[in-house]
Amino acid sequence: MTDELPKTDAVAGDSQPTGGEPLLRIENVAKRFGTFRAVDGVSLDIKAGEFFALLGPSGCGKTTLLRMLAGFEAPDEGRILLGGKDIAQALPHERPINMMFQNYALFPHLSVRDNIAFGLKRAGMGRADIATRVAEMIALVKLEGLEKRKPDQLSGGQRQRVALARALARRPQLLLLDEPLAALDKKLRESTQGELMELQRRLGMTFIIVTHDQEEAMTMADRIGVMNAGKLVQVAGPRELYEAPRSRWIAEFVGDINLFDAESKLRDGHRLVVGTRDAGTLVVAEPRQPVGESRFSVAIRPEKIKLSRRGPVSEAGREAAINRLDGVIADICYLGGTTTYKVKLDSGGLVQASVANSARLDVDAYSLNQHVVAWFTPDDCVVLPS
Numbered sequence: 001m002t003d004e005l006p007k008t009d010a011v012a013g014d015s016q017p018t019g020g021e022p023l024l025r026i027e028n029v030a031k032r033f034g035t036f037r038a039v040d041g042v043s044l045d046i047k048a049g050e051f052f053a054l055l056g057p058s059g060c061g062k063t064t065l066l067r068m069l070a071g072f073e074a075p076d077e078g079r080i081l082l083g084g085k086d087i088a089q090a091l092p093h094e095r096p097i098n099m100m101f102q103n104y105a106l107f108p109h110l111s112v113r114d115n116i117a118f119g120l121k122r123a124g125m126g127r128a129d130i131a132t133r134v135a136e137m138i139a140l141v142k143l144e145g146l147e148k149r150k151p152d153q154l155s156g157g158q159r160q161r162v163a164l165a166r167a168l169a170r171r172p173q174l175l176l177l178d179e180p181l182a183a184l185d186k187k188l189r190e191s192t193q194g195e196l197m198e199l200q201r202r203l204g205m206t207f208i209i210v211t212h213d214q215e216e217a218m219t220m221a222d223r224i225g226v227m228n229a230g231k232l233v234q235v236a237g238p239r240e241l242y243e244a245p246r247s248r249w250i251a252e253f254v255g256d257i258n259l260f261d262a263e264s265k266l267r268d269g270h271r272l273v274v275g276t277r278d279a280g281t282l283v284v285a286e287p288r289q290p291v292g293e294s295r296f297s298v299a300i301r302p303e304k305i306k307l308s309r310r311g312p313v314s315e316a317g318r319e320a321a322i323n324r325l326d327g328v329i330a331d332i333c334y335l336g337g338t339t340t341y342k343v344k345l346d347s348g349g350l351v352q353a354s355v356a357n358s359a360r361l362d363v364d365a366y367s368l369n370q371h372v373v374a375w376f377t378p379d380d381c382v383v384l385p386s
Helices: 062-070 112-122 127-140 156-168 186-203 214-220 238-243 248-253
Strands: 024-033 036-046 051-055 077-082 097-100 174-178 206-211 223-228 231-236 258-268 271-276 280-285 296-300 306-308 323-334 338-345 350-356 371-376 382-385
Touching: 024 062, 036 062, 036 077, 036 231, 051 062, 051 214, 062 097, 062 174, 062 206, 097 156, 112 127, 112 156, 127 156, 156 186, 186 214, 206 214, 214 238, 223 238, 223 248, 231 238, 231 248, 248 258, 248 296, 248 382, 258 280, 271 296, 280 323, 280 382, 306 350, 323 350, 338 371
Parallel strands: 051 206, 051 223, 097 174, 174 206
Antiparallel strands: 024 036, 024 077, 223 231, 258 271, 258 296, 271 280, 296 382, 306 371, 323 338, 323 371, 338 350
């Protein structure tokens, strides 16, 4: 195990690592359980100092991939290179990698101090060095004064910090986190996200977190790899992933989305005029990727849709040349900072609009069954393959 921490900085928001060889390279890795392919030909580069998230629904293969990185599973195909060395067949203790488990896996009979020291003792570190390292870890995760407590005397957040300190104590090149915040309540989870991000920046270490929580991944990660059915379907920074998903499935999985099935299109300069089943004719921005000539989808995020009582008006007092859909408010969900409205369109479709609550009182709010106009610009639309 190395005692030196990487000194490189993460590059936030890049869709691909830049500059130099990656710390971790996964090449066409596959894992089968019987006839089921849990991981199916995954290739991925992760740069030193990145905070990377593997995101996907339950059973998509993200935890299996993490376990192969840790050495608890061996790939049936492909290579895993760390610092240029193939570690695919190396035992867990032979890798400069540590893993923090979802259930924390603390020893119930050991104190906080002894739980953190356990891996250091197994590695044969001297007693004085262990004491120094444990004290550093306790200060790092802010557990001063709790050194003698057992796990059952700690809160969930404190147990999570002990598990994190134990995983960091041997100063691995790569730290793997398997749903580390799943057991925490919402407020504690949000505060711990910030603490993990700050800790990762201070250490300059490479973190890979597995989660099914889109908000958690987008908050914490420099880049996100989305998995589905064992495959890596898109790797991108949070903004690119949200604003420019590659497929309808990704658009539906990451955040809320309005989707319209479209069947025809006509080019108008740098825009397309398309026909949809539920929203009539729409004008949309030219797609970033090729789509079929006959069938495709138009996607619009709820916060892109504006609502008004009379429709959009330009500065000159005339109606703006943008997409307009008439309907009535069918459902209202107040969420504090925003209110989500579901609008039943005159055409029979349903759209969802998310409106910021800028006023303290509901002077600008809409009510059930009220007629509204939902509108959006061509640039608010994303055209996706069906």
